[in-house]
Amino acid sequence: MRTILVAGAGKSSIYLIQYLLSHAPRNKWKVIVADGSAEAISEKINDSPYAEKAVIDITNRAQREPLVQQADIVVSLMPPHLHIELAKDCLKFKKNLITSSYISPEMKEMDAAVKEAGLMFMCEMGLDPGIDHMTANQIIHSIQRVAAVITSFKSYCGGLVAPESDDNPWHYKFSWNPRNIVTAGKGGAKYLLNGKEVDVPYEKIFDNNKKIKVEGLGSLAYYPNRDSMRYLDLYDVPDIKTFLRATLRHPSFCKGWQAVVNLGLTDEQDRIDASGFSYAKWLKGKTAYGNGVTLQEHVAKTLNMEQGEKLVQMLDNLGLFCEDELKDLKAATSADVLLNILLAKWEMKPTDRDMVVMQHEVEYLHKGKKINLTSAMVLKGENREHSAMAKTVGLPMGILARMVLNNKIVPPKGVLIPNQPSVYKPVLTELQHHGIGFTETVE
Known part of the structure; x- marks a missing residue:
């Protein structure tokens, strides 16, 4: 039995995991899904006898390394900064690696060692990049x-x-x-x-x-x-x-987002004072608000636009002018506050x-x-869970993993992106079978 380690059971993992599990019976695969959330793993594997849960802290080497060691290939959907830890393990234990993230400088530095080890570290294998x-x-x-x-x-x-x-x-x-x-x-x-x-x-x-x-x-x-x-x-x-x-x-x-940037609301360096905090107080502090005009008028003037312009309405839709005090604010920076707002407003x-x-x-x-x-x-997409984003990010990685394990693709060596015909031709052909195809026009 061959083993696939999938690191990460977040939003983009459902199609990847279900694809691998659908091919597991005939290929005699075991699919280990590692994540910090047991619930997230359970939602994706649906009690499959070919899946194994691994509830771990991916930053904990003692928990992570044994999983990499027993895998035949590793597929990582972890946040970009955590790929490097898995990459070091894959180099140590001679395992091929597939990720959907951009090649980081640290990953790029591993290219010579990865080639020397005869391994494939295929990065940027999702949607965009991928x-x-x-x-x-x-x-x-x-x-x-x-x-x-x-x-x-x-x-x-x-x-x-x-x-x-x-x-x-x-x-x-x-x-x-x-x-x-x-x-x-x-x-x-x-x-x-x-x-x-x-x-x-x-x-x-x-x-x-x-x-x-x-x-x-x-x-x-x-x-x-x-x-x-x-x-x-x-x-x-x-x-x-x-x-x-x-x-x-x-x-x-x-x-609208240019206005958000101009107002400094994406700042990751400032520090938030949570006492008597409201979104309006935050916005006043970010824009040097003074009395004499409404906050909407002040923001419109700051952005050099008319108060009634659509942009003010868009900012109002986010609740930025709300004076209601927020209790138990969990935010250290403006970027954190903005994320809290958007999670409520833009959730599917x-x-x-x-x-x-x-x-x-x-x-x-x-x-x-x-x-x-x-x-x-x-x-x-079909719905929030089975999204087009999850499908287009996850399936390319799953298809490549299957084809490498089944010797349909000879894994190219080094830290790479999928620009080789030997990789993209068979992967794109199978993606078409899953409804992911392109229409061309020539003039």
Whole structure:
């Protein structure tokens, strides 16, 4: 019997775990699910005889190492900063590793040692990053095979709320880690535009609010996602003039979130005074409020907009002007307070459906003619638990794990992203069988 260790039983794990368990009987697998919450594990494994619970503190090496040691492959859905601990264990015990998170500097430093050990540490194997890499490289390689020159590549992805479940002025609900929404864009962004590198500071990330058209959905806004420049070599597009990876949101969300940033409400460094705390008191403190005008008028003036403008209404919808005193506040910083607010306001109801949208836009020259290719996917979830986000993050990892264990994919060596045809071709083919596919148009 072969053993798979799944580290993490959070929001994005349900499809991954159920996929592995569905293949366990015929493959004689044991799937160990490790998490700090026994309840979270039980919800995902549903009393399967092929699953084993491991309620552990993943930061505790004595609890963690024996699980890694007995595994044939490790799949990690832990928060990004915890992957490195599992990675060290995998190197020590010679185990292949799959994660959905970006390659961290610490993980990248392990590349030579991982190659020397003959191991695969496949990172960025979820949705974004993950499916975006696989479909992008499939497109790029197919264009390059006909000796065409790619001049522009733009890739957009967003986890949104499905239109039928969209009932707030922000047009957004949480389908993945809420903390990541509060900290989105904190590192700024870089991308290539018409041959020049563009460096966008955090304070301006949501300010541009440029739009793209998505078939069947209309216009969506986007903001640049992290450092696109680091993927230029990995995507192997030497003649490209424009290269951008971006995140999709509704236009009003980007305008509203820029206001939240401008007001300092995402600050992770300040300290909150919990005595007599209310959201209005917090907002007054962040904006140097003085008497003589209403808080709404003061905020409107601070943001250089009219009081009745939609942005003030969006802030009001979050309860930011509420004077009611909050007891037992569990928050150390403004970012913590904001997260508390959003968890209540943007939680998906049990029957709510989320929606994942991914779109690639490629310009290339073929025999002197400019061609525009658009490749798009729109996928809706079933409900809060079986979300499109969980499906698109979890299934790529599960499929890769199965194919490696069954010798359908020879695991490439090193700390990698899934840009190899030997990986993305079979994984994308199976994803299509699960309803995750793209529609292409060429002009």
